[in-house]
Amino acid sequence: MIVLSPLLTTLLLLVSLTLGAPASVTSTAFKSPLDDPWAILCKLPIVRLIASLCPRETSSSTMSISTPIGTAEGVVDISGVNRFAVRYATAARWAESYVSTTWALPNGATNASGLPLACPQQGVDDSAFSEDCLSMLVYVPQSFNPSSSVPVFMWVHGGSFIEGSATDAGLDGSNLAIATQSIVVVIQYRLGALGLMVPDGSTNLALMDVINALTFVNKNIAAFGGDNSRVTIAGQSSGATMIRSLLAVPSASYLFQSAILQSDPMDYGFQSSTTQKTLQSAYNNLINCAATDYVCQNALSVDDILNAQGTLFNEAFNLDASAGAGEPLRPVNDGTLITSPLDSTAPFPSVNKPILVSTVLNEAALTIYGDEFTSALPEDEFLPVCQASLGDSRANAVANASFYKPLAVDGSEDAREQLQELGTDYVWRCSSWTFARNWISNGGSAYVGRYSVGATYPGNEEVPICTETGVVCHQDDIEIVFGTVPNPTGVQSALMKEMQARYKAFMLTGSPNVPAYPPWAEATSSDVHALNLGGSGEVAAGSCDPSFWGAAVPYDYQVFGI
Template structure:
């Protein structure tokens, strides 16, 4: 019974990222604005936080077909209101009136003192949500304050999610990835009109948004579209899907929707509710169909050898690189998974730790973990604590540190940070663990970066000011070191990772300890999922 319950819960791993909030950005316009672009006149409005806001459709796409960049400026969803925000892409757990398949849109935030000829950098934000939820209008993603603080243009983009972006029955993979590439190409056309320099684009994103950026780093044809990247809380342990795994998931999905590969009329006639229902069924069954799909993010980009040419991990020769990276995690990435999804009812006995590990890691890795000393289990304590530490290390923190070491050893700088202070994100507001003093859960860095924390404390305000100053310098120079702030050392060529604590200092030197993220443990003695499944 315990194993069955654990299996059921673990199928929801990371599903907290599925929670989507609709149109959280204020709609109240303060005034109309317009900009002349090569695609026509861009109409926008003065955002309530002080920057000019432009919502725009960047591409169009028929269902399960490649997207095409628009050739003229268009407001999202056929709207005639420049203040209107784009509908989100189809997804579960939201009202159907809030989404549309016509969702390839973005929102630009441009400080009022930036105009054509300014040549400022651009930060492109890619939202999280396990590749099957989220939008450009999620909580805290109003980019006005971030744009003003960094004196840059902030673009928050959307791309097709779930089955519509990653499970085309007629064969093409990675539609969501090519959507994102088209968003960057669109920006290259119009940024100079707004005062941006198309050669100074930095990608930033959280969770699966960071995974999408890692994907773009593995796409040679996208390399010229951006010059640096910020990855926040990327669940790198999963890696990309392999073609055989993707093919199995695709075949299963085709069976669920009961359309043959070539029956385009059947594809077009499917109600969106049927597509989403089949998607949910597949996501729940994916790990049982093929453990390489994983338990938390089974629908994700596939390394097809054509668009995505490298795993960008430790399973194959690492390519030469030249883009600076800023890589961050939060202290308790695994908090929502363990304390909200798996065991929300209260403390769990120590005896549960091993079966949970067995299900997630298999017996061999579980034995290594149990003998490591990194995850001690108090015989009389709550086993959720070591579960959370293990989940944070294994899914997020340690594979991030491994990527940083690989990145630096192959040609480009990388900076690693750990948020030891955050601001509770709405999806975490009902999880007592995430509300406890000192805990920083997955997504609790979003408000801090955007400067959108409701009623911030002085410490939160100070951290926001610091991070926005560091982001400004990273956009300009590829380094997060800013005047008046403590130095942030890059990862060394020897593999030392000086992970800077962002917020509260928990160590005397302000560097987060490696512990299980030392090179000899995760990725070596205990392998990541992408190594175990050779993906």
């Protein structure tokens, strides 16, 4: 769980929270505890009770596939899927990564059962991560062969660009691969300062890592039965921000055919070069290394790098308000790799790919009801909190609108309900709908949805509202898509089946429509036709009417000109 500074716990600075999946504990059948540092931990009853924190058990058998860069060794999963772990790229500290030219297991492992260590991040034991972390897990149904030519689904995890991994809870791709008859690839990339805060001022190393992951897939996936011309990229939260970043990189366009963005906090926009320079200068002071003092930089311990990163993350808003609080370290609109802001602040480029954009019912509840707002908030606090987050002009427009009027909760008014609705609309839902309108107005196709059913993601239960019936918090869509909900209800099972069928269709045709389910209308410039996922009909626009958010009340990317 991300720890935010007290200053940043006011409403929508916090609503920022693209909290992504917490790092998970992993275990498989290794030859030695040294091959799997979590093997013993996952045997403990208290850990095994949380089934999703430890991976699916695999059989002891292994198998191999011949690829253009050598023999790929994998394990045979009891589910009927073969799982391959591989290092897709390598990089020196704060240098561009380059695609692997030989097949190698992650972290120097000697056993194909080995799962990759996470990229360096705070909040986990040092033994759980490594700077040598540019790895992916490839899930291949056992019925596939090199002539199968099936679609490929590549997933990018969330975590505010500072945490998460390919082994996060719920990201076992076996069920999704079987249900969609596709190859599922789950990747990880350099996080935080190591991927986005390079002392010499270079930008977007993390984004280049993801491009290299796509390049690796492009070159090698045919050996497993995958069609490299039918790659769909997908991600949740900051992972979805990364997908949006890829859509803004013309040079990477040939590597994928369609994209899925789940719960992308689009209100922020990409980071500006000016803000990046401000944050970079502050970071270099924190590590006490000059921009080109590579001896100093390489002598830093990983803990030194992460501690300085944590300080910068918490102080970024004070240094430059446009950095925001949820993703102050994020991809930069550098004009070279990323060539468009893909928002309403500049001419939108011509596009042609199909995209699927979704949010969840209560995106902001995880933050609003957690941390500082753990008890009911008096109604007279609503406007001051909005002013602290939005500034007077936007706050007054919000307070005078009909969309966020006081609601009675348990017989009394609680401003948190208004704040979570406001935060959900402002940071996620309305900004996503605006993005979809821009996308289809410039040549692409878009399908928009909102989850009204979810599955409480591990860690979300710490915020009681996220366990209440009918509440769908940020991240609660992940296990629905992957089909990894432990002990699902009938409603959850039905939605898992539906979404996997729709994703299969989208990968094959660019449309999520399936005869067995209600029609999902394509978005238009006047109506995004947001499908109620888990419910019925379409979701009313409400404050997401373009005359309100984006016009009467600007998004952050408009206010700060980023």
